[in-house]
Amino acid sequence: MKSGEIPRIALTIFLSVAIALGVYFVIISVVVDPYLEQGTWKLISDNFDTYANDSIRDQPKIYFIGNSQVMAAVDPAVIEDGLALKNYSYSVHNLGVNFDTPLQRSIELSEIIRSKPSLVIYGDSYCSFSSRYRYVPDDNLALVSDRIYLDSFSRSLFDKDQITLIDQNSLDQLFFKRKFIISSLKEKLGIRLGGREVVVNETLSLEGRKIIAQNPYDEFLAPVDPENNVQKKAFIHLRDELNKNNISLVYVHMPMDTLRVATIPESTKENYFAFLNSTGVKYYNLEESYPDEDFYDLVHLNKYGKERFSRDMPDLLITELN
């Protein structure tokens, strides 16, 4: 090889890296970014948008946070109308997220506080405080990492790998998106993810609900034990931080189908309510407040249930606002 080859080789390496980066950027922009307009992480991103929305900054507002049960049950317009009928002018926001946990919600805590809601309703059920099955997916941290601010205590609740994701910069985020290239392809093949709107009109057949009820891996069956865990710590921290900033927190134990209620172990129920009582947070137990025909599956209300739940909320909210 000639002596002048080394500069040519170096230039080829440099150009190859630059071209590969360019092609990668195009793939992400054209294929992945449109795909990422859906998905759980987008719900979290939308939540951050809500907290930062200047047009509602000074309005009195109520946040419903929690898991997919909240997403399915809360119709902000119905609740706002119900409040308005009784001369309460509040904007209501459904900020529920699939598979939400107190730990996951802690990434939004500083922004919730900054946006100064009058009341925060935390809707969830047993699995929120289980140490099993409930984790924070990487995407929900990595893709909003530029918007997360964690105080030192919240930071201590995440593991090392999660902190790495939370701390990543925009360039890291760009490379993180590579994991969605295959998923984007998956969507192109016709398998779609759900968005925020999980409302469904009908109820699954009894047979279908029984099949779900018998699935031992259903996360809603994740047991709650008496020991402390990161979810419980995160919830206590959420309570403390909201209280410190004069924001009221109310917990709603969300409605469930009788088939699901029957499968929850007594020990889980005892440990769960014992924990709730120990927190001092006021809670409403709506577990058996809605008939089975109001549910789509075992834990998510259908459109009739949603309507009923949203009509019931104003009275509860007014009690708490007073």
Place this chain on the structure above:
Amino acid sequence: MLFNSIQYPVFLIAVVLLTFTVRKRNYQHILLLLASYFFYALSGEFFLTLLLFISLLTFYCGEWIYSTENLRYKRLYLTISIIGALGILGYFKYYNFAVLGLNQTLAALNFSVALQVYNIVLPIGISFYTFHALSYVFDIYRGKMEPIDSFTEYALFVSFFPHLVAGPILRAKDFLPQLREKVTFTGDNIKCGVTRIGLGLVKKVVIADNLAYYVNLVYSNPDVPIQNSNSFFIIAATILFGLQIYFDFSGYTDIAIGSARIFGFVFPENFNQPYLSASPQDFWRRWHMTLSSYIRDYIYIPLGGNRNGAARTYLNLIIAFTLCGLWHGAAWNFVLWGAYHGLLLCVHRAISTPRKIYDQFSAISLPPAVSNVIKILVTQYFIFMGWILFRVSDINDVWYCINRWIFIDFSTLIAGFTKYSDILKLNAVLLGIPIIIILVLSRKHLTIDAVRSVARFDLVDYLFRLRIGYWGIYLIIVILLIFCLAPSRSPEFIYFQF
């Protein structure tokens, strides 16, 4: 610092540029030594003192062994170096394992004494650099080489960053002579080195890391205990693990060999198509070759090798390979894995000795190609079964997995896997369709010879000899594959833990 991290190419380029600007050989060595220590210090400054201590100990012991004529003194210095180096390795790697075993034995014998277990962090690469260093004193003791004068060169041999943390295991007599020459950068070496690094990265981050996901679904799934898996899952995960560990470790080796090649150093090869081996003996000539030859030269042969009769040969094989297993990690599954391979070698040796069982089958005449395929399949059946021992997270799962591997049973409940079925189906389609298309299109050419010629094809040689424009396209493809297909969380190299 990991080879597959963004920091590594930056570090490598910086070291290359700095070395390029230094003219004198000695200064180049000092620079490379400092760079290697910096590379290692990133994993813990304290560990650097261990590396330095082992380097100093073996360097001076080598000199003393060579300078004395008295055999007793030679043995004394050899013993000091072995005890010193292996003592450190033993403390950091095996102390807790030994103490836990001892405590369990004492408890079983109703003694109420329990030795203290400490929280000991294993220094990265200690098994590798201890072996590098000991090869120097062993070879001097055996009269295979003379000690060198320069500690800098010796320390560089022990700690040169491409091989420092996971090999290949170098012999002093092979590497030290290469330090006699000044580091000169040539286009060929750079091109070859970069080609090899690219290939290694694809093996590691594109193939091995993606396979890890499926292996972990079965072997370390917090949602589904392994004993919920039927034979299909155990067999599939074990085969995939065999492929994962091959691509992981050979990928690492490619990056190490490629990095060294940029500086003009030639490292020994570590793999030679191990899954095409036709006997356990053949496998160990092709798998982790630098370790197996080390075990052969410094353990098996000094134990007597095959010179003292069949029984002693079998015992030597079992001892050597049990130690080889123990070298991999302080856990019973590694010990079992090593002993299992020792046993495989013994059985193969027994049946392949002329006029024994092997001859019973000689009456069945098969075409050589068919016979070779059968030998490969039978060998790989046992090699892959051995990977179960290597991979299990809990020693109590070994019997269950081996049972499912041997006695096929598809009936076990697998409800826990339903939530993964979507991604499994998708990837089966994504991977399966191209493979089926390739097989259908090439069906007329699918002969044993064709498979062999594909396997023997020297891809690195072909790629690095490409014209510069085509080579650039190769680099773009490699970088894009890494950017697009590497999982978001890249597991560490499997051999880093050793």
